[in-house]
Amino acid sequence: MIVVLEKNITDEQLKNITQHLEDYGFTIHKSSGAERTILGAIGVQPNFDTRKIKILDGVEEVYRITDPFKLASRSFKNENTMFKVKDVTIGSNEIIVIAGPCSVESEEQIMTIAEIVKKSGAKILRGGAFKPRSSPYSFQGLGEEGLKMLRKAADEFGLLVVTEVLENSLIDLIYKYTDIFQVGARNMQNYSLLKELGSAKKPVMLKRGLSATVEDWLMSAEYILSNGNPDVLLCERGIRTFETYTRNTFDISAIPVVHKRSHLPVFADPSHATGLRDKVIPMALAAVAAGADGLMVEVHHDPEHALSDGPQALLPDQFVEMMKQVKLIANVIGRTI
Amino acid sequence: MIVVLEKNITDEQLKNITQHLEDYGFTIHKSSGAERTILGAIGVQPNFDTRKIKILDGVEEVYRITDPFKLASRSFKNENTMFKVKDVTIGSNEIIVIAGPCSVESEEQIMTIAEIVKKSGAKILRGGAFKPRSSPYSFQGLGEEGLKMLRKAADEFGLLVVTEVLENSLIDLIYKYTDIFQVGARNMQNYSLLKELGSAKKPVMLKRGLSATVEDWLMSAEYILSNGNPDVLLCERGIRTFETYTRNTFDISAIPVVHKRSHLPVFADPSHATGLRDKVIPMALAAVAAGADGLMVEVHHDPEHALSDGPQALLPDQFVEMMKQVKLIANVIGRTI
C-alpha cells in the first residue's frame, strides 16, 4: 500500500499515520521528494480496507499495490488453467461452443435442439430449468423435470450439460444432472452461493455481473477458488451502460484483459450481450477474434414460440452458418474448434 | 403495446405481423398517417417480451405502454403505502432514521452504539451478522451470536431491528431476531430470495442494486408484493457510474422519481452511497431535502477498529450533529422526525 501525504502535513499528523500503519501490522518505507513524502506500507494484507488510512488527517491519497484477488491472479499461477470435463477440455487451444435454448420447454424441444447443436460441432448443451426472470409473472422454468429432459437430450447426443443454479438449496439437485454449474450474472455476488460451489465437485461457469468490473468478477472467482474448487471458467455477457439500442454493451475487450490478469479461461455469450438475433453472429465472430476460449449461444428451432428469450435465439440455419465462420476465424488466430 | 411499421412495408409483412399479434392474444387498432402506419396492440400482458414483435420483418420499433410492474405502481394504488412495525410507522409524514454499525462486532460495541442511536432520536438499529463481503478473506460476520446481541441491544434501548438476510436458508433464523428484513444491493435480483420473503410475515427493506434502473428495482419489489407481502420499503444507496472519487454515485433524484411511479416508501443510505465519512452528512441532508421517507446511516464509536466499513461510519458526535440538521430540514419541507 502506498500512502501519499499532504504537502503541508504536520509532524503530529505524520506520527499518527505511522502509528496507525504499524498498529495494522505494516512495515513502513519513507520516501521524501521535493514536493511530497510518500510512505510505502509493506505487509501481506490483500483485503485491507485502504479507506482506514485515507480518512486520517494529512493523507492525500492511498493506493493498494496488490490485486485484492490472489488465487485467480496470473501472478499467483502463470500457466493457463485447463481442466477436463468428461472428454471435453476447457481452457486449451480448442475453442469450445456451448449452445441450446434459453429454457428447457419440453422433451421434444430439447431433443430437437440438442441434435442441431451436436451436428454443428458444439460440445456442450445449455438450457435453463430454474429461470431468474425479471418479472414474477414470467415463465419460471420446468424445475427438476426440465433437468431430466436436459440430461437425457445431452446423453442421447453425446453432449455435456451446463445449467444455472439459482440458490444454495438447489445445488444438490442440479449436481445430479449437470456437468458444469452456471452462476448467472445476477448472482455473481451471491457470496453464499459461491462459497458452497467452492466445495462442489464439478466445475463452475461464472458469468460477469451487469455492473461488475473485471476486478469484482475475479474477486467472485476467488470465492470459489479459495473454497477449494479450482475449475472455474468465466463468461462475459455484456455490461450495463447508457447505450439503449442494445440490451447490454458487450465488453469484448474484457477478454484480453482477463487473459492478462488471470489464468482462468474466459468464454463469451453474445446472445445475452446483445439481446437481438441479428447482432449475435457478428458479436460471436468478434469474441472469437478477440481470443475467447469458448462461446455460449442460444439456439431455438422455433423461437417465435419460445417461452423465454426467443428473440435472441439463433435459428438452426443461422447457427450452422455461425459455426462455419467461427471455425475459419479460429484458424486465423491459430486455434481450433 | 405500440408497433411502428417500416415505411415501405409490404402487404405480406403487414399480414404476418397482424397474425402474430392476434396469435399472442392482442386486439389491434390501426392508425395510418402520411409517413407511417402504427398498430396499437391492446391486451393485458404486462410481461410480454416485446422483442418477439421487434424481430418480425417490417417492424421498425415497438413500445410497451404499461409499466412491467403492477402492484408496485402508483396507477394500481394511489395512496402512499404506510405500515406499522411495532410502534414505528414507515411511510408517513415522519422521517424515520435507521442507524448503527456496519457489522455487529461484540455485545459491548452494539450496546454502546445502540445507546447513541437511541439518544439522537433514531428509531431503528441496524447491524450486520451475516456480511456479504467482496473478499473471501474479509470478516464475514458473527452469525447468530451477532443477531442475539443486536436484538438485545435494541430491546434494551427500545429500538427496532433491521438486519440483512443473505439467502433463503437464513430467513427462519433471522425472522426470530429482526423486525425488518434487509435485502442488500447485491441480492436485489435474487428472485428466489425475494419470493420467499413474499411469504415472510415481516416487512422487507429492498436496497437498490448497483446497476438497477428504477424500473428494475420496482420489478424486484413486485416479486415480494405479488407473493403476498405488502410491507416493502425501498432504499437508494448509490449506483455504479464512471465516477471514481466516490464509491458509488448517490442517485438522489431517484427519490422523487420513485414517489411518482410507486406508492412505496423510499429511504436513502448516504453511507454506502459515498463510502467516506466526510461526504455522509451533506448527502444525508440532501436526501431529506429531496423527500426521502427515511435515512439509514452507519455510526460507530470506534471506527478505526471497526471490522468492516469503518471509514464510512459517522462518529457519535457527527451523528448527533447530523440529526439536528436533519430535523431542521425536515421542518423546512413540512415533515417531522
Place this chain on the structure above:
Amino acid sequence: MIVVLEKNITDEQLKNITQHLEDYGFTIHKSSGAERTILGAIGVQPNFDTRKIKILDGVEEVYRITDPFKLASRSFKNENTMFKVKDVTIGSNEIIVIAGPCSVESEEQIMTIAEIVKKSGAKILRGGAFKPRSSPYSFQGLGEEGLKMLRKAADEFGLLVVTEVLENSLIDLIYKYTDIFQVGARNMQNYSLLKELGSAKKPVMLKRGLSATVEDWLMSAEYILSNGNPDVLLCERGIRTFETYTRNTFDISAIPVVHKRSHLPVFADPSHATGLRDKVIPMALAAVAAGADGLMVEVHHDPEHALSDGPQALLPDQFVEMMKQVKLIANVIGRTI
C-alpha cells in the same frame, strides 16, 4: 408520437391534451382499450420535444415513433453510402485501413511511419497537428508545420490524409492539407463546427463521443448532412463506462447497430478504445469480424519517445502482423482489404 393516457383521466384533462396536440399541429387517432386509452399523434415534426406533452395532467407516457434523425437514417436512404476520395472508395466491400502516429512530431518521424503504413497495405495516413490534450501542459501539436509534413509524407508514399480539425477557425487551413476532416470524440457535439463542415467540400470522419448514444452520434451526423455534405463516415472509439482496466469500453456492437439504423459507413479505432498496445490487435480483429468498414490504428516506430499516446501505438512489426490477420478475417466474412 404516441400518448399513453392515465387510467383515471378526467374528460377535462383529455380535452386539454387533445387541444395541445392540435395546437402543435398534430392529427389525432384515438384507441381505447379495456385498461387504457392511447392517442396516436400524427404529423411530421421530427424534433418535437415530447416532454411538452409528458408534463400535461393525465399523461402517463409519451413515445416518439420516428427517429429524430432523418438524412442519416436507413429508412430515408436504403443503400449504403459510398464515396470516393481520390482513388480510395469508402463504404464499399473493401475494408480501408487508416494508420499513423497520434501526433506528427517531425518530418523524419512521419516519413518513416508513412513508409511502414504504405507497405502494409493501408491507404490513409493519420497524424495530429492540432491536438486536444486533457492537460494544458501537454504537447499541443506542431500546427501548420505538422500539416505540411503530413501532406508531404502522404504524397511521397501515395497515401491519403486524415487529420483532426479542432475548431471553426482552422477549417480553411486544414482544408489545404487534408483529404478527410476528422472530428474528434470531444467535439462530437460541437454543433457550430459540424455545421461549417456541412459546407466544406471534403469528407468528414465523425468519431463517437465518450458518452454519446448511437442516436446522439447519428444526430451529430445529421448536422453535417443537413448542411450539405453527404460524405460522412463514422468511427467508433470506445465509450465511458465504470470499467477502469481499459481506458474506454470499445462498443463493438455499435457497428452492426449503426449498419441497421443508418446507411453511413462505420470505422473502428481500437487504439483509443483500449489505450494499451497489447489490446489493440485483438480488438482490431474483433472489429473487422463484427463488420467494420475500416480501421484506424496508431503506429509508431519509436513509441517510447512519442510525444503523445505512445503506449497505445503498435510497433511496425505488430502492425504488419495485424494487417495479415485482418486480411484473413476480412476474407472469412466475404470482404476484401
Place this chain on the structure above:
Amino acid sequence: MIVVLEKNITDEQLKNITQHLEDYGFTIHKSSGAERTILGAIGVQPNFDTRKIKILDGVEEVYRITDPFKLASRSFKNENTMFKVKDVTIGSNEIIVIAGPCSVESEEQIMTIAEIVKKSGAKILRGGAFKPRSSPYSFQGLGEEGLKMLRKAADEFGLLVVTEVLENSLIDLIYKYTDIFQVGARNMQNYSLLKELGSAKKPVMLKRGLSATVEDWLMSAEYILSNGNPDVLLCERGIRTFETYTRNTFDISAIPVVHKRSHLPVFADPSHATGLRDKVIPMALAAVAAGADGLMVEVHHDPEHALSDGPQALLPDQFVEMMKQVKLIANVIGRTI
C-alpha cells in the same frame, strides 16, 4: 509516481525500467518487501503519461501520486476562491441564484421573466442566444438580437448576465453583453475555447460534461486558469448513466467532492440534471443542503410555448416557492442567500 514491479521480475527488466525512469527525468527510491519491490519515481511532471512505464516488461501497475491539475487544486491554494462580479460575490458564504429562460425568445419574454427573477431574490439572469441543440432542425437562438434583449432586461432590473459562448469566434461578441461566460457541458473539453477564455477578462462558468469525471472537469478548469483567468466557477448539471427515468443523473455528491479537491466555487443546475419540472425543486433543495455555492434554474412564465426546454422550466409561482425553501435550508447549514 509509484511503479509496482512484477513478482518474478528479472534483473534485466528492472535495469531497463530504471533506465527509462531516469531518462524521463525521475529520481528513484526503491522499497523491497517480502512479496514485491516498489519504485517511487519522484519528479515534477504532473502530466507524465504513466502508460509509458506501464507497458514496460516487468511492470505490474503504475500509480500517479499527484493530481494532474495544479492551479485548480486545494493543495495549491487552500482558501476558497471568491470573486466579485459587479456587486455580486461568487464563492462566499452567500448562495447565489441564477435564473431565467433556456433561450431568449423576445424582448417581452425576457423582460417578464427578469422581473420575476429579480423579485424572488435571484442575482443573475440567464438566457441563451446561441443554442447548442441536438437536432439541426431545432430553434438555434436569436443570436446578437437575443444578447441585446438579455442585457437590456438585466440592466432594467439590476441583474447580472450569464450566457453561453459556443465557439471562439463568438467570444468578442458575447463579451460585449455578458458578465459571466458560460461554457456548456458539450464544450467542456473544447480546449481551444477554454484557452481563449483564459485570456478573456470576465469570469467563466464551466459546466460539467455528461461523461466527465470530477478530475476531467478540474483539468478543464486548469486550461482556463493556466491561461491567466482565475475567476472560474464550476456547475454540476448531471452525468450520463444507465438510468433513463431522468434525463441525466444529478451527481450531488460531486459538490462536497469538488470542495475537498479544489478551491473553486461549485454551483448546481437541477433543471438540466433532471429535465422535468416536478423534479427541479426537490433537487434544488438537495443541492443547497449538500453545500452548493449557487443554483442555476430555468424559469419561464409560459413554458408551454417556450422555444426550447419548456418542460423543465419552473413556473413563476414554483420559482418563488423554491426560493423561500432554499433560503430556509441555507439557514440550516449556516449560509445566507
